[in-house]
Amino acid sequence: MGLRDYSMLGPDARRAVETGLAAAEWYHTDISRKEMKELMKRSDDPAIRDTVILFGAMIVLAGLGIALWPSWWSAPFWLAYGVLYGSAMDSRWHECSHGTAFKTRRYNDWLYNVASFCMMRNPHTWRWSHARHHTDTIIVGRDPEIAVMRPPDFIRLIANLFGLVDVWHAIGRMLLNASGRLHPEEASYIPEAEQHRVIRVARIWVAIYAAVIALAVAMGSILPLMVIGLPRLYGAWHHIMTGLLQHGGLADNVIDHRLNSRTVYMNPVSRFIYWNMNYHVEHHMFPMVPYHQLPRLHEKIKHDLPAPNRSIPEALAEMIPALRRQLRNEDYFLKRELPTTARPYREDFHAEALGAAAQ
Amino acid sequence: MTQWIDACATDEIDEEDLVRFDHDGRTFAIYHSPDGEFFCTDGLCTHEQVHLEDGLVMEYEIECPKHNATFDYRTGEAKRAPACVNLNTYRTKVENGRVLIEV
Numbered sequence: 158m159g160l161r162d163y164s165m166l167g168p169d170a171r172r173a174v175e176t177g178l179a180a181a182e183w184y185h186t187d188i189s190r191k192e193m194k195e196l197m198k199r200s201d202d203p204a205i206r207d208t209v210i211l212f213g214a215m216i217v218l219a220g221l222g223i224a225l226w227p228s229w230w231s232a233p234f235w236l237a238y239g240v241l242y243g244s245a246m247d248s249r250w251h252e253c254s255h256g257t258a259f260k261t262r263r264y265n266d267w268l269y270n271v272a273s274f275c276m277m278r279n280p281h282t283w284r285w286s287h288a289r290h291h292t293d294t295i296i297v298g299r300d301p302e303i304a305v306m307r308p309p310d311f312i313r314l315i316a317n318l319f320g321l322v323d324v325w326h327a328i329g330r331m332l333l334n335a336s337g338r339l340h341p342e343e344a345s346y347i348p349e350a351e352q353h354r355v356i357r358v359a360r361i362w363v364a365i366y367a368a369v370i371a372l373a374v375a376m377g378s379i380l381p382l383m384v385i386g387l388p389r390l391y392g393a394w395h396h397i398m399t400g401l402l403q404h405g406g407l408a409d410n411v412i413d414h415r416l417n418s419r420t421v422y423m424n425p426v427s428r429f430i431y432w433n434m435n436y437h438v439e440h441h442m443f444p445m446v447p448y449h450q451l452p453r454l455h456e457k458i459k460h461d462l463p464a465p466n467r468s469i470p471e472a473l474a475e476m477i478p479a480l481r482r483q484l485r486n487e488d489y490f491l492k493r494e495l496p497t498t499a500r501p502y503r504e505d506f507h508a509e510a511l512g513a514a515a516q
Numbered sequence: 517m518t519q520w521i522d523a524c525a526t527d528e529i530d531e532e533d534l535v536r537f538d539h540d541g542r543t544f545a546i547y548h549s550p551d552g553e554f555f556c557t558d559g560l561c562t563h564e565q566v567h568l569e570d571g572l573v574m575e576y577e578i579e580c581p582k583h584n585a586t587f588d589y590r591t592g593e594a595k596r597a598p599a600c601v602n603l604n605t606y607r608t609k610v611e612n613g614r615v616l617i618e619v
Contacts, residue, residue, distance in 0.1 A: 180564055199572075285597075285598060288598040
């Protein structure tokens with residue numbers, strides 16, 4: 158395929174539309190309507206429990222960090238608080254953007270807005286970008302949320318473990334939006350009627366950050382920023398690590414999620430932080446299933462999916478060499494074997510559109 | 517000129533669920549509400565034209581299976597982004613255990 162152009166307004170974007178890869182019909186594993194209705198059923202209880210645990214832990218950890226500040230003894234508490242702020246909020250943002258975390262819509266909306274603030278993602282902009290990510294998952298030029306582009310930029314990926322690239326861009330975008338403007342790419346996927354909301358939120362956030370910075374200056378200490386703002390940097394590593402595993406090293410420009418998404422079995426702490434998004438093939442195939450039902454969905458459809466990676470280290474060991482190989486050959490990707498019980502990959506869906514890529 | 521079309525049997529749709537009905541090159545969604553009434557809307561989500569047949573019915577709302585846009589199926593009103601445009605709705609009536617829609 159050659160050099161990829163990830164711009165939403167470039168030649169790959171146009172080609173995806175022309176060839177029918179954009180907004181295509183995707184492969185789904187068969188599952189009965191009755192079973193799916195059971196799996197899709199909403200409940201407030203699991204997310205209320207998890208949210209109380211999350212915010213309770215954040216209050217205790219930040220409290221201990223403040224109490225021990227500026228001693229180095231406060232560091233472990235800040236590191237743990239940071240992961241909850243800069244990584245667990247990523248998965249809360251994500252689940253609530255789907256509206257599946259809680260049954261009650263206002264609870265979803267509340268947590269979505271809090272998590273969006275922590276992650277520095279404008280809740281309106283990112284609602285639309287994530288909708289596009291689900292319509293055109295890892296379709297070059299269409300998906301605005303491709304974390305690992307080809308060839309992979311390892312310096313960028315490592316810098317982002319500390320939030321450096323994302324936060325730099327987020328601040329620039331927040332200031333641009335607060336000035337009353339949208340980036341042309343944002344304008345390409347956010348309906349005009351929604352654009353004023355983007356600007357309003359950006360202005361509120363600028364005011365909040367200005368107040369925190371003013372407090373830090375008045376106190377002569379970065380302590381206020383250790384609670385609000387900086388954890389987006391020092392706690393980002395977990396969501397970057399798990400986020401890269403979602404699609405890293407797998408196929409692009411396909412319309413079968415089994416080819417471009419990865420399910421990884423994870424330890425309970427990472428699953429709590431990540432809110433079960435380790436079941437990523439399942440989530441993309443059936444995005445209406447709430448996070449707390451994904452393990453059940455996995456059991457029902459795993460016969461049709463590639464075997465999951467058995468741990469985070471195993472998944473990283475699979476992904477990193479594939480990314481390194483993409484430095485030399487952009488068209489390389491991992492194609493995992495399906496079990497004998499699975500229906501074959503529907504490569505005919507996308508092969509006609511773009512021609513078979515090198516494996 | 518509208519006409520009443522026989523769409524399905526009443527017992528083909530569980531309460532708080534929907535079925536797809538195709539007619540004359542058009543596609544519809546027919547809903548059975550929790551209080552036993554039947555409603556009909558266009559079958560495709562106004563956001564990205566995904567069919568609602570695999571969506572989730574919760575009380576009087578239908579949620580699109582692709583992006584979780586939500587509509588009140590009684591009025592067609594778009595209740596949750598990413599849908600911004602309302603669904604068209606159609607009158608229904610029940611006769612002899614059959615659901616008819618007016619199109």
